Amino acid sequence: MTSYVSICNKLGQKGTKTGSKGAPIRYEAVERCLEKLYKIAEENQASIHMPRIGCGLAGGKWECIEPIISK
Numbered sequence: 001m002t003s004y005v006s007i008c009n010k011l012g013q014k015g016t017k018t019g020s021k022g023a024p025i026r027y028e029a030v031e032r033c034l035e036k037l038y039k040i041a042e043e044n045q046a047s048i049h050m051p052r053i054g055c056g057l058a059g060g061k062w063e064c065i066e067p068i069i070s071k
Helices: 029-042 064-068
Strands: none
Touching: 029 064
16 A cells, blocks of 8 residues: 655745734635645545644634634
């Protein structure tokens, strides 16, 4: 049995520092990226594995990210 691993890089933030406009996370961009990733995974009968994306340097809140992932 041959198994493959694919990597998906996404852009879900603008900039790298929290400033007057808030954290660099862009929840809408994260959602769009995950929707595209879901379609690709579904077509390839693949599973998706990831850490708590968007909650580190991007400054996102898990309580906002988790529902996007669940959706």
